[in-house]
Amino acid sequence: MEIREQLENIIDEAIAAARADGTLVMDEAPAAALERPRDEANGDWASTVAMRSAKLAKKSPRDVAQAIVDHIPTNEVIASVEIAGPGFINIRLSDAVLQGVVREVRAEAEDFGRGTVPEGERKINLEYVSANPTGPFHVGHGRWAALGDAMARVMEHAGYDVYEEFYINDHGTQMDVFGNSVAVRYMQLLGHDVEMPEQCYGGSYVADIAQGIIDREGRKYEDMTDEERMSAFREIAYQEMLDLQHRVMSRMGTTFDRWFSERSLYVEDETGESPVSRSLKAMEDKGYVKEEDGAIWFRSSALGDEKDRVMIKANGEMTYFMSDVAYHYDKKMRGFDHLINIWGADHHGYVKRCECMLEAWGWPGALEIVLGQLVNLYRDGEAVRMSKRTGEMVTLEELIDEVGVDATRYLMLSRSSDQPIDFDIEAAKKKDSSNPVYYVQYAHARICSILRKAADPADAAAAEAGEITMGELAARIIPEDCDLSPLTHESELALMRKMADFGNLVALAARDRAPFRLTHYAQDLAALFHQFYTNCHVLVDDAAVQTARLALVDATRIVLALTLSLLGVSAPEKM
Incomplete structure (x- = not known):
């Protein structure tokens, strides 16, 4: 049980005891609902339950707070409690509880902070990137790749069942345009006087x-x-682009459970039905399909959309929206309860009609759209519009080549998806504390160096050679049941408090689809470690102090590495 949950249970018990003996007379009691005080001087946790209970109890908030404090049962979690301001209940944790976090981290390792979602929580299909296979990825696709992959990692650590999917837009006129563009370039290269049509893909990659x-x-x-x-050429070029997309996503460390082909939606089975025909029939059965002017329409206006949407044109051509209708119906038929799509902000006008189609089938709220802002690329503060190599857009692969995967992913995840990112290429390459990913990774590498210095030379050499893991090395020098009571310095306590926040952070980041919070957490934890390293010498003559501090250092290593792994970023042992 997390520290916060333990504290909330204690406060709830105190309220129940005060109600039982008549000190507080109220028909119901609000939950303790603890939060972090803005000022650390006010303690580790604070509750406003007294202020929320005042009217119910017909007492002043401070009197309610005093009644609660007076009924707090004896426990080993709380060191002190004080009532502040209009009725805040401020709680300071005991050193022993914080020290227990170190033991918990080292025992659970990569499972530290792993959560469980409520029973019956929905099975999730997470779709992201889903770029047309008609050209290389741009840097914006890199943001969706980093966001979707990290979101899945964080949600899975929090206990969700997540299935990741890339939707290949390989059906329709854009594929014919792509094939024709390559065909014209082919003929030109062979000396034929052929002009590129107005509708074409003109990049040098063609x-x-x-x-x-x-x-x-x-x-x-x-x-x-x-x-x-x-x-x-449509098929040849399509396969080349798809292979490129697979390769670049692999370089990004982004994996999908399925690359779903749009073309498959139009393939008929032995009964003569396709996902398109089945989805259309299901919508028709619900009364949301109409025929008008020879076209087939979705009556989305009946569900709040600004107008009805064409699914099949009068000439029989399927619209792009028809594919989306079939694709989302197919997801539901595959057993997914909740669908999450990550789209660029330029798709905001498309959201309502897609929400309406799920509602039409009887699944309101089953579709969640995460809209993300784009990436602005800079070099030393100057906007970068074009690639130096091709004179065209900077591709994601070129960015990875120049700054590396770790910096690309970390910086793409450094802000909330609803905010634009200003990505400075030169800043991302710096090897100093101004570069946040370097700063965090350096903290991890420094910890590994400390552990190697504390170890037997042969074990240290084995760890450096990769023959044993850092976890195995730490286990050889730090007893599992070592005495942690020497960990009382404020720098040590601050580190332990921050690690105690990890599980709750992961749960909230998963719930809010906000993996960017882990970049902030990683930087805060790294900063606290650097402060600890400055204020508290680890390798000292006092064996008990050294062992306790090594345990704290090792726990910090575990949480830093785990945080980076949830972001899809490596945790180097040497830098």
């Missing part, structure tokens, strides 16, 4: 694909009709 086809297969496609050549 010419690179065409040149690759020439290098591999020569003039094989030269004598085909335009339609045949477009069809052939």
Whole structure:
């Protein structure tokens, strides 16, 4: 049980005891609901329950607070309690409880802070990135990759059942345009006087694909009709882009349980039905489909949308929205109860119609859209618009090549998704405390150095060579049941308080879809460790003090590494 939960139970017991003996007369009692005081001088935790109970008890908030404090049962968790201001109940934890956090972290290791969601919590499908396979990823896609992957990691650590999915937009006219763009470049490279059509993909990567086809297969496609050549190159170029997307996502450390092809929505089974036809029939059965001017419409205005939406045009062509209808219905048919989509902020106008389609089937609230702002790229404070290499947009792969995966992910996660990110390439490459990812990783590396110095030289060498893990090294030098009572310095207590917050932080970050909070936590924990390292020498003559501080150092290592892992960032042992 977390410290906060223990404290809330103690306060609730005190309120119940005060009601039982008549000190507080009220029909119901608000929950203790503890929170961190803004000023650490006011204690470790505070409750406003007395102020929320005053009217119910027909007493002043301070009198209610005094009644609660007087009924707090004997316990080993609370060191002191005081009533402040209009009726705040401020609580200071005992050193022993904070020291117990060190023991808990070292015992649970990577499972520290792991939560369980309420029974019956929904099975979640998390869809993100989902870029068209018609060009390389831009840096904005990198933000969605980092956000979605970290969100899944955090939610899974909090106990949620999360399935990650990439939706491949590989159906429709954009694929034909892409294939035709490559075909025209192919013919131009072979010396034909062919102009690029107005509707085309004009990036240099299109010419690179065409040149690759020439290098591999020569003039094989030269004598085909335009339609045949477009069809052939559409599939070749599509596969090249899809392979590139897989490769870049792998480099980002982002994995998906499924790459879902839009094309599969139009494939009929042995009964002659497809996901498209099944989703349309299900919507029609609910009374939300109409035919007008030869087209098939979703009557979304009946559910609060500003207007009805076309699903099938009068000429029989399926709209992009029809694919979305089929895809979301298919997700539900696969057993997912709650759907989360991460989209760019430019899709905000698309949200309502998608919410309406889930409501039309009888699943209101089943779709959650996380809208994210874009990334502004800078170099030494100057905006970067184009790639130096190609003169076009800077791709995600180029950014990874220049600053590395860790810096890319960490900085993409450094702010809430509803805020734009200003990503300075040169700042991300700095090897000093001004770079937050370097600052946090350096704290972890420094801890590993301390543990190696404290170990037997042979064990230290084995750890440095990767023959044993840092956890195994720490276990050899720090007894599991070592005495932690020497940990009483304020720098030590501050570290332990911060580690005690981890489980609650993960739970709230998962609930609020806010992994960015872990970047702030990692920086705070690293800062507290650096302060501790300055104020408290670890390798000292007093064996009991040294062992206790080594245990604290090891616990900090575990929590730092765990925090970074939930962000998808590495925790280096040497820097």
